[in-house]
Amino acid sequence: MEIIILRSAESVAAMAGELVAELLRVQPAAVLGLATGSTQLSLYRNLVEKYRDGGISFRGTTSFNLDEYLGVASENPQSYRTYMNREFFGCIDIDKRNTFLPCCGEDENPRLVGPRYEQKIREAGGIDLQLMGIGYNGHIGFNEPSSSLRSRTRVKTLTKQTLKDNSRLFAKNEFQPKLAITMGIATIMDARRILLLATGTNKAEAVRKTVEGPVSAMCPASVLQMHERVTVLLDEAAAAELSNRDYYDWTHLQNEALKDRFSDK
Ligand code: GLP
Numbered sequence: 001m002e003i004i005i006l007r008s009a010e011s012v013a014a015m016a017g018e019l020v021a022e023l024l025r026v027q028p029a030a031v032l033g034l035a036t037g038s039t040q041l042s043l044y045r046n047l048v049e050k051y052r053d054g055g056i057s058f059r060g061t062t063s064f065n066l067d068e069y070l071g072v073a074s075e076n077p078q079s080y081r082t083y084m085n086r087e088f089f090g091c092i093d094i095d096k097r098n099t100f101l102p103c104c105g106e107d108e109n110p111r112l113v114g115p116r117y118e119q120k121i122r123e124a125g126g127i128d129l130q131l132m133g134i135g136y137n138g139h140i141g142f143n144e145p146s147s148s149l150r151s152r153t154r155v156k157t158l159t160k161q162t163l164k165d166n167s168r169l170f171a172k173n174e175f176q177p178k179l180a181i182t183m184g185i186a187t188i189m190d191a192r193r194i195l196l197l198a199t200g201t202n203k204a205e206a207v208r209k210t211v212e213g214p215v216s217a218m219c220p221a222s223v224l225q226m227h228e229r230v231t232v233l234l235d236e237a238a239a240a241e242l243s244n245r246d247y248y249d250w251t252h253l254q255n256e257a258l259k260d261r262f263s264d265k
Helices: 009-026 038-052 080-087 110-123 160-169 185-189 201-212 220-226 245-255
Strands: 002-006 031-034 062-065 067-069 129-132 154-157 179-182 193-198 230-235
Touching: 002 009, 002 245, 009 038, 009 129, 009 193, 009 230, 038 080, 038 193, 062 110, 067 080, 110 154, 110 179, 185 220, 193 201, 193 220, 201 220, 201 230
Parallel strands: 002 230, 031 062, 031 129, 129 193, 193 230
Antiparallel strands: 067 179, 154 179
């Protein structure tokens, strides 16, 4: 794992934006794995700015989101589809027909959505770069603690903790979904590269377990230790509980000279 600790949440978004831009320069038709959540918002703003400045284009890209609520129509303001259209797809030149979320139509069997989504990802040639955040309990996508480490896209029941954490985004009497369709952990692990962003004190414990704890289904993000190319971008607050901090800073200094992180040359 490459652990990079930066001064602020803004620097995390800026560096993530740079890494995505580097990838798009080398591979304009990259397949992107995308995520929702508040941490990703500044990254999307950064990428939209880069697009507006003419620095990057998403015209050739295809995207697959990690997850979507079940029981919430795509047009619902609370759906992740709405979030993605509002925060990202609607602000860049990506062809919306090439943007996918594991949505389940009203008359569809939710159990069929997962295998179909996996098939689509395979047809697109697999995910080149998966962006993601992390839940307070170490979830990635909506793979809650105790998720099978070999899971594929499927329906998951959200934990009471996740419902509580995300309740801030719902009005008092608004319907808050308890189910979601999420890429599985094995689906995520198939991505060629992974970029995990975490900021703020309340992520510090999950980050410690992910980076320095044992690989365990009780902290789904810890499985990323088994992936070949993961970069973890943290602000000071999210890195506060790491014990191997000196080494991460030292490594980052040595690596800073490395250019073209995403070229395979
Ligand atoms: C949700 C999403 C996750 C995201 C997490 C953290 O639960 N399903 O993909 O990582 O929220 O979100 P935030 O960045 O808002 O803390």
